[in-house]
Amino acid sequence: MKKQYDEKAPATDPSRRSFLTKLWMGLGVFALAEFMGVVISFLRPRKSKARKGSSDVVITAGPFDKFEPNSVTAFVRGRFYLARLEDGGFLALSHKCTHLGCTVPWVDKEKKFACPCHGSSFDITGNVINPPAPRALDMHPIIIENNIVKVDTSKRLKRSEFRTEQVAYPKKKA
Amino acid sequence: MIPDRLSLFQRIRYSIFPGTVRSAKEARGYRRFFNSLILHFRPRSVPERTLRLTLTWGLGGMAVVLVCTLFATGLMLKFVYQPMPGNAYDSIIHLQNDVLFGQLIRNVHHWSGNVLLIVVFLHFLRVFFTGAFHAPRQFNWIIGLGMFLAALLSNFTGYLLPWDQLAFWAITICTGMLEYIPGIGKGLQELIRGGSDIGPATLSNFFAIHTAIIPACLVVLMPFHFWRVRKSGGLVVPRSPDEDPGNRGESVATIPNLILREVVVATVLIAFILLLSVTFDASLEAKANPGLSPNPTKAPWYFAGLQELLLHFHPLFAVVVIPLVIVLALMFLPYFRYDANTAGVWFASYKGRHMAIVAALTAVIVTPIGVLADEFLVDFNAWMPGMPPAISNGLLPAVLILAGVIWFYLLMKKRYAATDNEAIQSVFVLLLVAFIILTITCMWFRGTGMKLMWPW
Ligand code: HEM
Ligand code: HEM
Ligand code: FES
Numbered sequence: 001m002k003k004q005y006d007e008k009a010p011a012t013d014p015s016r017r018s019f020l021t022k023l024w025m026g027l028g029v030f031a032l033a034e035f036m037g038v039v040i041s042f043l044r045p046r047k048s049k050a051r052k053g054s055s056d057v058v059i060t061a062g063p064f065d066k067f068e069p070n071s072v073t074a075f076v077r078g079r080f081y082l083a084r085l086e087d088g089g090f091l092a093l094s095h096k097c098t099h100l101g102c103t104v105p106w107v108d109k110e111k112k113f114a115c116p117c118h119g120s121s122f123d124i125t126g127n128v129i130n131p132p133a134p135r136a137l138d139m140h141p142i143i144i145e146n147n148i149v150k151v152d153t154s155k156r157l158k159r160s161e162f163r164t165e166q167v168a169y170p171k172k173k174a
Numbered sequence: 175m176i177p178d179r180l181s182l183f184q185r186i187r188y189s190i191f192p193g194t195v196r197s198a199k200e201a202r203g204y205r206r207f208f209n210s211l212i213l214h215f216r217p218r219s220v221p222e223r224t225l226r227l228t229l230t231w232g233l234g235g236m237a238v239v240l241v242c243t244l245f246a247t248g249l250m251l252k253f254v255y256q257p258m259p260g261n262a263y264d265s266i267i268h269l270q271n272d273v274l275f276g277q278l279i280r281n282v283h284h285w286s287g288n289v290l291l292i293v294v295f296l297h298f299l300r301v302f303f304t305g306a307f308h309a310p311r312q313f314n315w316i317i318g319l320g321m322f323l324a325a326l327l328s329n330f331t332g333y334l335l336p337w338d339q340l341a342f343w344a345i346t347i348c349t350g351m352l353e354y355i356p357g358i359g360k361g362l363q364e365l366i367r368g369g370s371d372i373g374p375a376t377l378s379n380f381f382a383i384h385t386a387i388i389p390a391c392l393v394v395l396m397p398f399h400f401w402r403v404r405k406s407g408g409l410v411v412p413r414s415p416d417e418d419p420g421n422r423g424e425s426v427a428t429i430p431n432l433i434l435r436e437v438v439v440a441t442v443l444i445a446f447i448l449l450l451s452v453t454f455d456a457s458l459e460a461k462a463n464p465g466l467s468p469n470p471t472k473a474p475w476y477f478a479g480l481q482e483l484l485l486h487f488h489p490l491f492a493v494v495v496i497p498l499v500i501v502l503a504l505m506f507l508p509y510f511r512y513d514a515n516t517a518g519v520w521f522a523s524y525k526g527r528h529m530a531i532v533a534a535l536t537a538v539i540v541t542p543i544g545v546l547a548d549e550f551l552v553d554f555n556a557w558m559p560g561m562p563p564a565i566s567n568g569l570l571p572a573v574l575i576l577a578g579v580i581w582f583y584l585l586m587k588k589r590y591a592a593t594d595n596e597a598i599q600s601v602f603v604l605l606l607v608a609f610i611i612l613t614i615t616c617m618w619f620r621g622t623g624m625k626l627m628w629p630w
Contacts, residue, residue, distance in 0.1 A: 043379070045369040076465050095465075100350030102343065102467035116469030117347060118485065119625065132485065134563065 061149040064090070064170040072106045072124060078153045080140055081106060081113075083124050089167035092151040093126045094138040104137070113137065125162035135160045142168035209429055215400040217408060219425040220432055224409040229304065232439035233297035239440045240290040241392060243447065244328075247283040248385065255335065257381035259374050262337035263461045270458070277455060284456035285447050287329050291476055294325050302602065305516040305595070306410045312508035314402040319504060321395050324388050326476060331384035333474050334377065342462035343471040345380075346372055347481075354489035371464070410518040419518065475617055479609050482616035486548045488568030495572065500605070513593035526596040529586055533600040536582070537607035545615055549626055579604070 059078040067073060067084040074081055074095070083091045093113075097104045102117035112129060113122040121130040126137035139157045143150045147170060159166065180188060191204060223229070254273055256265040269276040298318065301307060307315040334345045349372070352363040368375025403409065411422050459468075473481040483492040516522040521530050554566040579601060587597040618629040 040365070043365060043368070045364050045367075045375060079465075100347035101353075102346065102471055103465055104467075116467045117343070117471040131563075132489075134489070 057152065057154040058143070059151050059153060061151060063147050064144060064149050065147070067149075070111075070124070072108070074106065075151070078140075078151060080151060080153060082149065082151065083126075085124065085167060087167075089169045090142050090144070090149060091125060091167055092140040092142050093122075094140065094156060096138065097133060098128075098135050098137060099133040126159075127162045136162055139166060144168055144170050147171075212433060213428060215397070215404060216428050216432065217404060219427050220408055221411050221422050221424070222426045222431075223411050223413075223423045225426070225431060225435060226412060227435075229300075229409065229412045231296070231300055232435070233293055233300055235436050235439050236293045236443050237290060237297055238396070239443050240286045240293060240447075241396065243286045243444070244283060244290065245389065247279050247286065248389075250279050251283055252385060257335070257377050259337060259377055259462070262335065262377060266336050266458060278451055281451035281454070281456050282447060283332075285450045285454075287332055288475075289447065289450075290325055291329055294322055298322060299606075303521055303599075304410055304412065305519060305522060307508040308512065308515055308517045309508075310406045311402070311410070311517075314399060314406065315508045316505060317395055317399045317402060319501075321392065321399065324391050324395065328384060328388045328392075329476060330474065331380040331388070334372075334380045335384065336456075336458055337377065337462050338457075338459040339462055339466075339468055340457065340459045342372060342464070343467050344473055345376070346467075347471055348473050348477060349376075351480075351484070351489065351493040355494050356490065412520070413518045415519050415523045419515065470620065472616065472620070475613070478616035479613035482545075482612040482620075485616075486545070487571060488564050490564050491568035491572050495568075507598075510594075510598070512595050512598075514595055516595050522593075522595045522599055525590055525592060526599055529590055529592060529596050529600040530603045533582075533586070533603040534607045537604045537611065541608045541611040542615075545612070546626075 059075060059080075061067075061073070061075065061082050067082065067090075069084050069088055070086050072081050072083045079095050081093045081095060083093055085091065095103050097115040097117065097120055099115065099118055099120050102115050104113040104115045104120075104122065106112075107114050111124060113126075115121065115133065118132055119130060120128065120133035122133070122137050123129055126139065128134075128136060136159050139159065141152045141155050141157065143152065149168075149170075157166075251269070254265055254269045254276065256262060266280070269280060301315065301318065330345075330348065334341045349363055349367055352366065353359050355362065364370060366376070366379065367373075368379050411419075413419065413421070472478065480492065480497065483496060486492070487496070514522075516526075519526075521527040548571075554561075554570055558566045582604060583597055583601050586592060586600045587594070590596070592600075615626075619626055621627040
């Protein structure tokens with residue numbers, strides 16, 4: 001009986017078998033991809049929890065007339081420079097070199113930012129004077145309320161070069 | 175012999191290896207068992223000619239010894255080291271000042287790591303120049319490249335761990351290079367740094383990669399590598415260019431012939447590492463300060479060639495395109511079609527030796543000229559104001575250099591009526607020497623602001 005059954009059983013169809021093998025392999029690959037996805041999302045840096053408007057993120061620089069025109073003030077904690085241009089406008093420049101990320105000091109004598117790492121330099125508006133840096137220093141948005149200058153360090157604006165509309169001006173006293 | 179007649183010591187031994195003291199015959203059996211433990215991945219006998227120092231220079235064995243030392247000392251460091259930015263630096267200071275032999279262990283780890291890279295690089299060169307990448311050893315070349323990468327990444331991730339100024343800024347600029355990869359660069363950089371800046375997350379990432387992931391990869395890859403050596407019938411048999419490749423010469427017993435040589439190489443190497451370690455301390459500068467970059471900031475020496483490229487090319491080409499092309503070329507190297515099987519012949523043939531010297535001299539002359547010209551004369555960027563820098567400072571010089579290399583290949587092939595083994599080898603030598611010169615330039619001929627200057 002059993003033997004008969006065996007004889008009658010259709011020979012396993014090679015294409016069906018290979019289909020099943022492929023299906024298993026496909027599932028395996030899928031499971032692997034899923035696993036990798038979990039690993040990557042586990043490792044992905046979480047967005048910083050700091051709330052908008054908290055004192056850690058928005059740094060109060062002070063009243064605007066405290067800053068001389070054509071001067072640069074360092075804010076170490078906020079990792080930026082507040083530059084006041086000749087015409088009285090403000091720019092908040094990130095202290096990170098756009099080349100590979102070294103911290104650029106302001107050289108007051110030569111009125112430029114000079115990166116110690118590979119010799120890039122930037123002018124007071126953040127524009128590149130000397131490569132290898134490929135673009136101007138990043139900026140942070142500036143808020144001027146009641147003549148007090150504040151800088152929102154949670155936002156970092158990339159730009160290729162300085163344009164006048166990037167400058168924040170204090171409201172002229174009426 | 176009956177166990178209770180034995181001394182206490184013999185009885186303990188008997189309990190570990192039962193049956194080993196029964197008779198002279200079985201003692202021999204035990205000895206055979208012990209020998210096969212030593213043999214392990216090695217065959218019972220090896221061709222006498224593969225034992226010559228001038229084939230392997232003992233380099234593969236040295237790499238194994240160094241990896242073992244690194245594992246041993248690394249595990250010891252792990253007991254003291256604390257992977258938190260606030261504590262890392264202080265834990266190293268504590269290790270050096272308060273822990274018995276702490277400084278020595280750190281030095282041994284430091285020097286073994288650095289020497290490992292040199293040894294693996296030389297091993298890679300010996301494998302290439304003896305033609306040991308031809309079939310059936312093609313895949314072992316790929317595994318080797320994988321281990322090369324592992325050794326490089328181990329050194330790189332270890333570099334950050336002391337958390338001093340040197341470490342912090344070198345890792346900052348090296349991970350800064352990732353940003354230039356189009357599309358995924360920024361994401362990849364944040365993944366590796368665990369945020370947008372180097373910080374606590376970076377340190378714990380690097381610590382996990384350094385002390386778990388890469389060691390695990392090496393533990394898998396190394397036995398695979400040795401197994402492939404055996405599956406290929408042992409090492410290539412060295413021969414002079416006009417000798418018949420079929421002739422394997424005499425075989426000798428592995429124990430003691432091979433084992434003795436391995437032990438000698440290992441002992442001399444360990445002595446050398448200890449000597450280095452008692453003479454030169456691993457450096458430790460001031461604690462990392464994210465607000466102050468030292469001048470100049472250089473990448474670790476093994477990435478100095480890359481950093482030098484970065485001074486000449488647009489980062490997209492210096493960091494992504496050129497390294498990628500080179501790595502891919504190395505990976506496919508064993509799979510090209512070759513005119514001849516030169517396995518076992520140093521530098522492929524007499525002609526190959528001659529061509530290699532010509533290629534090396536060419537690189538010695540051309541590379542410094544190129545560096546100087548780019549520094550003082552050529553400025554595609556300024557000459558073509560309308561072009562994006564990725565083209566004027568990246569694609570254009572890269573294509574010019576590629577054309578130069580292809581021209582060199584064709585010229586060598588024609589001038590010497592060479593096989594492609596010999597011509598490809600001469601291109602390899604050209605690029606190799608150029609790379610070494612770039613590395614030296616960045617390490618010793620660049621000073622403040624990365625300007626070219628004399629090292630004295
Ligand atoms: C941690 C890194 C490495 C270790 C521990 C290692 C270890 C070894 C050892 C012990 C041998 C046999 C003896 C000798 O040639 O000295 C060997 C042979 C070999 N290795 Fe490696 N190796 C490493 C890296 C590499 C690299 C980077 C390559 C090339 C890309 C490579 C390719 C080969 C090949 C093709 C052989 C066979 C050589 C022949 O048959 O003559 N290995 N390796
Ligand atoms: C191929 C293997 C390895 C290489 C090439 C390597 C390389 C390095 C290097 C270059 C450093 C920096 C040392 C310095 O200059 O300060 C380092 C540090 C360190 N490594 Fe490794 N390592 C390896 C394996 C391991 C393993 C297996 C462990 C532990 C399980 C380990 C634990 C550590 C620790 C704790 C440090 C920090 C201590 C210090 O900086 O001195 N390493 N490693
Ligand atoms: S990081 Fe500033 S020039 Fe390279």
